[in-house]
Amino acid sequence: MTITQFNIASASWFRPELALTAGILLLFLLDVLVRKQSRYRVAVLTVAALACVGVAAALLAFQPVESRAMFNGMIASDPFATFWKWLFLGAAALTVLIAARSDEFPSPRIGVFYALLLSVVLGMFLMATSLDLLMLYLAIEMVSLPSYAIAGYKPGDRRAAEASLKYVIYGGVASGIMLFGLSYIYGLVGSTNLTALGVRLESLAAPASAGGQLGLRVALMVAVIFVLCGIGYKIAAVPWHMWCPDVYEGAPTPFVAFLSVGPKAAGFALAVRVFYSFLASGGGPEGFARGLADVPWPAVVGVLSAVTMTLGNLSALHQNNLKRLLAYSSISHAGYALMGLAAASQLGVQSVMIYMLVYLVMNLGAFLAVIAIAQATGSETIADCNGLSRRHPLLAVTFAVFLFSLTGLPPLAGFVGKWYLFVAVLSHYAGDGGAWYVTLAVIAALNTAISLYYYVRIIRAMFIEAPAGELVVRPRVSYQIMLGTFSAALLLFGVWWNPLIEWTQASLTFLTRG
């Protein structure tokens, strides 16, 4: 009896998610009810989608802030999760606004897109809050399944079909491997609860005999690597990044913009939770560098981070398609953000949060600029940017702002994000393995220089090359407003970043081991 009450009692901390669920169902219904020929169809559906997000946001704002595990320890409600929820809702609202005025979503099919988008958002909510291996897997599937469908959204388009199929196959393999790892963890430890796992694993780590210890370590290590595979696939870190460019190229651009920030951020939220709860062993606020099964997991993540950013940047160098270029750039950004995880400290987590927040704005902005260019020229290569500064100065300037911010140049917000990542890594300078952290930071700095090269290629095309023909570039008014707002925000928070720091600082409490 008490257990059921616990379930019902939890629902009052679950209202934003309930609002999203209701919104999904409502949109499914509205999609059928509003006539396909109606002129107001897009407007009605867009308003409905925005209203759902708005209601969820309002409920989130009035939700009590204290941390608690809900639904018998399945998911958590804590300030950390709330931070990510705000981020996801923001990304969703902006994507809805972008998609409403995009050419890629014909009005008969836009309702389903909104509904699926909201279900992805719900899945991301669950990813950021899950406290149980079961929920973790379920949440990842909830994000993945609708994404597969939206990636193949354009009917009869070969690239879209390829994107969808590749996404499904990579996703299926990744989640299959992750499930396999989860089953090993459950078999070895006997619990699926993240908060219990860490404690159990520590007690297991007590040495028995050399052989058994080694066997246990190998089994756990393989299991954890399998689990990391599922998470790494979501954030597009390197061994699991192959789907990224093809999917970005084939999927509708507004959704790609969302995909590059939303699920990635959710993946990081999940990674932080998993990492803190059982990978890195406890003991002191900064002292979890030596982790599970005597494997220095922060070092593993550090290597992943270095490889990811280097490979992403090097592959981006010779891309001519803007979406593919941004895909590789998003891979390298995942690498940067992994630095914060590798730092394995409060500061590291905070830097990841700041970076994801800033990345949301600048990457959405960059994709918005690509959409605007593609709407005018019909394709999305670097050559399409030629002479953009003369055809539409606002678009060119804001795109340049986004690209510089992505590079991490001051005085833009991208610099703040990167600065905190570097600080988090370099604060280990004096500690154990300080040299490795310094190496990581040096690699990241070199990568920033590399990335400057390909970002500047676009900027050079926009400002120096002559326009190819007499093409009129006139982005929609709502896009112009959004472009302006995004770049203003990047400039503002590039010089006045206190609110970011305070907000993330306040959101740092979260449920880890019981």
Add this chain to the structure above:
Amino acid sequence: MNYILPGPSLLDKLAFIVLASAVLGFGLLTVTRKSAVTALMALIGACCALAGLYATLSAHFLAVLQVLVYAGAIMVLFIFAVMIVNRDDEQPIALRGLFLRAAGVLGAGYFFYRLAWIVVRERRADVLATSITLPIPEYGNVASIGRLLFSDFLFPFEAISLLLLVAVVAGVLVARPPRPTPSGDRERVA
């Protein structure tokens, strides 16, 4: 103390050996057969043998579901897909080249050896038994599973129902032919 069986008897051991080797054998067939349909049939065999293993562990409900859902529904859908695609000329093993194959086999072999060590040599009680809560007496029957589903695991249970709904709609979105747009019927629905 073990609630499930009064100790592994000869028959239990025999059943386990037969079923486990069936799972492994069918699994090997699945990954080595060139013909996709034959591989799928082997997979069905593996699923059924797995269901048998569940049944020997007193998880009858799970065993039946394993057959009903996997061997029955999902595998039939797989066969459908394979029949429609029907490409028998594909190399069944993804890892090409001697080096990768050797590395894969060695790595898997080492991992298996270590796992086997835990189970066979060590019998680490703390890993294998005490850390796992012992099953309740009515373990595995429908009522106990139902009770768990509607108490401890209510939330994932409900979340899955939403997930399935969304997946159905997503599937329809991908599969349905494009409909005529309001600007003019370029494509007609058959």
Add this chain to the structure above:
Amino acid sequence: MRITLGLDSTSLSRRYPRLAILATLFMAFGLPLGLYVAALAVFPLNTPERLDAMAEQWLGYDLAGSPYRYIVYTAFLLLVAFIAVNYTAVFGGVSTWVERRVAGRMQSRIGPNRPGAAGFLSWVADAVKMILKEDTIPAEADHLLFRAAPYFSMVGLLLPFVVLPFGEATVVTDMNVGVFYVAAASAFVVVGILVSGWASNSKWALFGGIRGAAQVMSYEIPAGIAMMVPVLMAGTLSMQGIVRAQGGWPWQWFVFQNPAAFVAFFIAVTASLAEGNRTPFDLPEAESELVAGYHAEYSGFRLAIFLMVEWANMWIMAGLAVTLFLGGWQVPGYGAEDYARLLGTGLLPAPGWFGLQLLSMLMFVVKTWALVFVFIWLRWTLPRVRVDQMMSLCWKYLVPGAFLCFVVTLVWQLLVPPAGVAFTGYALTALALFVLAKFAVATRRNISKVAGHRVDLGNW
């Protein structure tokens, strides 16, 4: 010179008419009855505890502590399985004869009447002929799968017999997941159909296989949900539990206990007809379109297996419906306490118990045969549906209908008091009797309209 095998029944029965009648009687009643008695004798003993006790008492042998106990148990299980398999085969054979005779009657022709009395032995002759035929495998077929496919169907047919209760004590084993188990086991039949269609490497067979798979997969859903209605009413998935929750009199059957169950019964029967590929849902083997569908390339014994599965499946379909909705083996006027009283406490039950058991088996068999007759009538009355009709019937009518029944049953269980349930039982029983009477009168009138026909047994 004319070579007559012993089975050239025409000459045999002409020469020894008494022999033919005796053989017929033996095959028609002796064989099934023998199987029933064997089942009654063996099935209830099929528990390790009872076997242990019997060995202890009669042989003075400590079976429970013996190293050979599992061999004995397994031997007993094999005996049980042997009886069940034989019963399946005999039923499959007999039902082909019944079907052909009924079809002949309905189409104003005679039907098979040569071997044995009333042509009864024709199913034996058919079986022998099939076994003697050459077993061909097409050169381009997938040999392994082609040969494996009939066994899938066979397994799918035989597995449900494990939980199908023939009587109060006559069930191989009463699983706590019985209904689910039947649904799962019948999934193998699909695999058999699909694989035989694919492995034959023939267009007709492939079409048949794909149609069959689509049909069976689709109709599994309404069938499964409709079967959940009695599960809800009984509160258990075990087949025996469901039968025990009903009573012997018609108004105590689940089908009449609430209106939703009444509807669910028809949904379940329709869906199981489709699952068993019976006309009007015989699309996978539609002779007029696909030659013979999924088994077009089969011959000899393998074909015999497919055909046997097809007919014997009727027993499963009808038996399941009887168990879930029509009171199963419940004998009117006898309750659980009567069985317990007659069973006594001794090692062997009293003779009266065996009598009651036979009665309960008889109840089940009579009800099931009645339903089988209905299936046969349906086959020779209704035309085959088209593929699109088959799909729309399932997804647009049966699935929502089954869900509705499910929900209504839930509400009914919660809200309606026992008196209301009893009243519904009487009312629906009366309604059913009324419809049956009308049906009988109408049938009689139709027959008498055709030139003063009467039921003519002259050509038997």
